[in-house]
Amino acid sequence: MSAYVAVVVVGIGSYLLRVSMLVLTARTGVIPTVIERAARYAIPVSFAALATDAFAPSIALARTAIAPAAAVVVAAIAVRRTRSAHAAILAGLPTLWIVTALIGK
Amino acid sequence: MRPVRGHAAALRAAGDGARAMAPWLVGVAPLGFVIGVTAARSDIATFAGWLTGPLIFAGSAQAVTLQLLDAHAPMFVVIMGGLAVNLRLVLYSAAVASHWRSRPVWWKALAASTLVDPSAVVALEGYDRSEDPAYGHAHYVGGAITLAIAWLLSITLGVTFGGALPPGLRLELLIPLYLLGQLLRRVNDAVARRAVYVAVALALIGVAVPLHLGVPIAIAGGTLVAIARTERAR
Numbered sequence: 001m002s003a004y005v006a007v008v009v010v011g012i013g014s015y016l017l018r019v020s021m022l023v024l025t026a027r028t029g030v031i032p033t034v035i036e037r038a039a040r041y042a043i044p045v046s047f048a049a050l051a052t053d054a055f056a057p058s059i060a061l062a063r064t065a066i067a068p069a070a071a072v073v074v075a076a077i078a079v080r081r082t083r084s085a086h087a088a089i090l091a092g093l094p095t096l097w098i099v100t101a102l103i104g105k
Numbered sequence: 106m107r108p109v110r111g112h113a114a115a116l117r118a119a120g121d122g123a124r125a126m127a128p129w130l131v132g133v134a135p136l137g138f139v140i141g142v143t144a145a146r147s148d149i150a151t152f153a154g155w156l157t158g159p160l161i162f163a164g165s166a167q168a169v170t171l172q173l174l175d176a177h178a179p180m181f182v183v184i185m186g187g188l189a190v191n192l193r194l195v196l197y198s199a200a201v202a203s204h205w206r207s208r209p210v211w212w213k214a215l216a217a218s219t220l221v222d223p224s225a226v227v228a229l230e231g232y233d234r235s236e237d238p239a240y241g242h243a244h245y246v247g248g249a250i251t252l253a254i255a256w257l258l259s260i261t262l263g264v265t266f267g268g269a270l271p272p273g274l275r276l277e278l279l280i281p282l283y284l285l286g287q288l289l290r291r292v293n294d295a296v297a298r299r300a301v302y303v304a305v306a307l308a309l310i311g312v313a314v315p316l317h318l319g320v321p322i323a324i325a326g327g328t329l330v331a332i333a334r335t336e337r338a339r
Binding site: 010 | 132135136139149150153154156157160161162163165166169170172173174176180183184186187188189190191192193194195196197198199201202203205206213214217218220274275278279280281282283284285286287288289290291292296297300301304305307308309311312319320323324327328331332335336
């Protein structure tokens with residue numbers, strides 16, 4: 001049940017963000033500076049925190065670290081070279097499978 | 106562009122919007138499938154995962170919400186994580202606000218529900234292509250409907266077939282890899298780099314913090330650094 005509540009609340013909150021400036025600029029015509037700055041960096045900051053949190057447990061354990069660590073490195077190189085975010089999945093996941101198959105973990 | 110008069114002209118403008126959306130679908134559809142797969146394979150109810158599509162309607166925030174729900178994070182952490190990622194929607198809202206000022210409230214209320222990265226870009230393209238606002242409105246509607254259909258369809262396919270995929274594929278790492286890809290593509294200046302370093306450092310330290318509080322602490326810390334550095338750079 002809590003999953004449904006969380007999804008509904010994030011959905012309502014997201015909708016309020018979508019209409020926020022439609023309502024506010026209709027009155028004032030400007031976006032608050034602090035919101036503009038926070039919004040500009042919200043994605044890289046949030047994704048960095050979440051990706052670190054997701055990878056940290058498997059990389060912290062020596063026995064299971066090699067495959068995910070290799071996947072992260074290859075994914076990063078692929079994104080840098082292709083400038084495509086999808087390259088992270090297309091290169092990282094097969095690397096994870098191959099390294100896991102090679103080292104047996 | 107000639108002024109949009111009548112249903113036929115509005116349909117043509119909507120068709121232009123749908124065509125403008127088509128290239129976006131190449132990137133959007135696989136992500137929708139991945140989100141569907143994640144919803145099917147996570148610990149939460151599959152239908153709750155699918156509902157992120159119509160209710161949140163923003164791939165990154167859906168990914169984050171599913172990731173945190175699957176990690177059994179407390180509800181306020183899930184909510185804060187999802188909304189932090191969607192903070193950028195405020196900017197899109199501001200970008201279309203002047204174009205939509207004359208539209209009826211019901212139209213704005215409906216149109217806002219599909220306002221997200223691709224639809225915002227397609228909307229602004231439409232308003233650039235013609236001086237007639239009616240063309241831009243229909244262009245947006247065509248693009249947004251196309252996006253919504255493709256998005257919900259791809260999530261549904263992922264939900265339907267995701268559970269049948271073998272666990273050895275380690276698909277639980279799909280979303281973190283996606284986040285990594287999006288992150289690397291968006292770190293383009295010194296302020297972003299510094300904010301990301303702080304967020305990563307705080308998230309690493311935060312792994313030891315209970316209740317998954319490390320994630321919101323890392324997001325708050327990185328955001329504060331970004332705001333402070335932007336202020337200093339001015």
